[in-house]
Amino acid sequence: MESKRQQKFAGVIQEDLAAIFQREGMNYLPNTLVTITKVRVTPDLAIARVFLSFFNNGNTAQSLATVKQHASEIRYKLGSRIKDQVRVVPQLEFFVDDTSEYVDRMEKIFDKIHREEEQKDSE
Incomplete structure (x- = not known):
């Protein structure tokens, strides 16, 4: 669990x-929105x-x-932006945030389950 200091x-x-x-x-990254x-x-x-999350991009890797x-x-x-607020600038490690892909995959699964239930009810 992160402390308040870490979160801030x-x-x-x-x-x-x-x-x-x-x-x-x-x-x-030209023509790519990075969030x-x-x-x-x-x-x-x-x-x-x-x-990071990349939009308008085909190859996230x-x-x-x-x-x-x-x-x-x-x-x-x-x-150069945070030099007055910190003693040491942290090392940066970048990762892809695949939350949106996970949500899309879960929605497809739930839709499939919902359609199967409707088919069973109609029979």
Whole structure:
């Protein structure tokens, strides 16, 4: 369970990373909208795990690899934004947030179950 300090720090990182991707995301991934869905920070605030969602993109694995290639540059830009608020800028680890895909898959399963129940009731 995250402490209030971790949650607050994660919120700051999420907000600033969102601004960085909004302004300069086109340099890394043209024609792709990148959303920071969640940030988790370790208790010592040294590592930030950033969960990304990509829209208008066919290959999320390649997009994630591109973001990981630019991780040091993104960390530098984050550091210039939060340098007055923290002692150490955390290392950034990027992951794909597949929550929307999971929700779509679950909705399809529920629809299938619902249709099967309707067919049984009509018989």
